Amino acid sequence: MSSSFDVLIVGIGGQGTILASNIIGEACLIEETPIKGVETHGMAQRGGSVESHVRIGGEFGPLIVPGGADLMIALDLLEAVRYRHYLKKGARIIANDHTVVPTSVHMQSLDMPGRDALVADLADFDLTLVDAADLAAEAGNLIVQNVVMLGAAAPSFPLKPESLEEAVRRSVPPKTLDLNLRAFALGREAGLKKE
């Protein structure tokens, strides 16, 4: 059996799950820890529901088994609920305290669960809610919400926060480096506060 620490990053196509998983990958390279992962490309990128599997210490395949993930980073609250069955009992969830209403709700007149109902659906887990938009705005641009969330999850990783921070340096476009480092720091602070 694999002894990997399995992280599921979920969200909406375009929110930056791929960059988040790349940063974790770089951090593993820095710590010389094996890593495997897999993510959604193609069709699902167009605003669809996306999932990225990351297996820190993983030596076998890239897929996380339902019921096997140790940690979830959810860039959207509704997506956290959609993928909660991937988590181990009582596992940790770092979720954005915000959800984008899917177009299907308007087009097909479907019911959209409210924020409190979504939070209640995650009651069995160790949930930390983060206002990613607020912190990203504080860092300087809404676009860095993914890095805010990664920062908030940093205390829950079996990796040194410094490795993750160095990985941010190596993974983001140079001219956005300061912005991303601020986002990571603000997220980390928020994650620690909730510990």
Next chain:
Amino acid sequence: MVKRYLLGNEAIAHACIEAGIDFASGYPGTPSSEVVDTLRAQKEREFYIEWSVNEKVAFENALAASWCGLRSMVTMKHVGLNVAADPLMTSAYTGAKGGFVVLSADDPYAHSSQNEQDTRRYAHFAKIPCMVPASVQEAHDMMKDAFALSEAVGLPVLYRPTTRICHSKGDVDLAEASEEHRTGAFEKDPTQYVVVPAHTRVLHKKLNEKQPAVRKAVHALGYNTAEVRGKTAVVACGIAASYVREVLPADVSFMKIGCFPVDPAWMEEFVRAHETVLIVEEGAPIVEERLRQLSCGVKVFGQMDGTVPKEGEFSPALVAEMMVKAGILAASPFQAPAAAAPGLPPRPPVLCAGCPHRSVFYAIKRAFPDGIYPSDIGCYTLGLQLGTVDTTICMGASVTVGSGIAHSGEERPVVATIGDSTFLHTGIQGLINAVYNNAEMTLVILDNRITAMTGHQPNPCTGETAMGASSVPVSLEALCRACGVQFVETVDPYDFTASLQVLKEAKARPGVKVVIAKQACVITAKRAKVRRGRYVVDPEVCTACGACLRFGCPAIGRDENDKAVINELCNGCGVCADLCPTGAIGKEGRR
């Protein structure tokens, strides 16, 4: 040697560079596209590269390069190989000179595909070797060996990764880029390259005679491995081998198949050493068919007896279940997950906010409320959610299905939609045919100047080659006129009123009509720094009628009073302002 965290496709592309590739061509298709895109992105490039108009064209270009002694590769997805199947079959006869690798990526579970066919069948059909990687590292190593194998046996080598290889990531050991590059030179040899019957009969015999040497060369690569540990065995191929290894008990034998054709004597020896064998392979039961022929007396579990699913993709949990069924594991080692949450609204992929296709589909629905809408393969297949996609089969089939329906006595108007890249791929032949045979239909070419779905690869409408050189963009108007179409009109889909008018004009005319809806893909426009400004809803004027919401744009939602509200996704196409019956929507800062 350097270790990097790479996507499977990036690792494959790097292996090509390590192997000294000279020529690469392909047609984009998920999950294969990033191989050529990664090669394209190299700053220093000592090889030729092109995105071709379709897979057959790409295949024949790369085959010719191989005949000239170059190391060449052609990339596509499994369904693309159907388009290139004609030259594939005969290329086994003519053979390869420079290493020639045919990368055809399979998509178990059809994450982004119209079917789940298995490329390995084609290798068997064509009598050429096939390589199936089980991990990102192996995908890298195998690709390097594929060129050498092709040269050693003088045949094209099929390289078949799957979605969970192409789009998975891992820490990969890479080597240095090769310094060696070749200059192509064609040596005339009609007996080899002109497949008239007299030559081809000889070539077929030669191909058959090569087979024992091919099996030997494949086996010598060491990607087919076997370890005997007990009386029970699991045999696996591709990514499934990684899932098996995750759950395999220590006393169970394991055989991994990475390359075909498999040496039957080697497989027979392994099988006969066991009482029970489970075969775990995604796709078709290719290993299983061979193994069952050699298994007399051995209990075999696989797809054929229902132990292993015949469709979809596997996972470690699913593989554990198969092992339980075959009596190899007493119980699955994975704990039962929490229940999936019921009743959540789905979030399928949608056309982007400001996508020009949405507006065209909306206008089509208005102009042809009783229409039949054959469509094609690309982003615009997502028009399904707007109710304007009635059929999708394969690249180019919108036009042909459209003319077929039109010739069947159907009274309702037929309006087919096709993207620019798809039109150039195989749509144009259908148009020639429809016009010449007097079909009654309207074809709308959704011309966004790029192959958007697969990651914005250039095509001959773009005006830039894969090498980054500017080139003459093809004139779709002139092409359609040359096909004999009398009514060819170009519209700007952001001008909803004018687009609707032209579609109505097309409806009133007889024969084949073409409307070209031309507007750059909203993502490429954004990257090119086109800023149109955002639109906003005036809540005082909005009556919450929902007309704009039916447009299906992800930038439009409702506020707590059910009134429309436009979010930050807005790209400023402004079509919603045209659609609003009360004039509540306008450009930000303009009121």
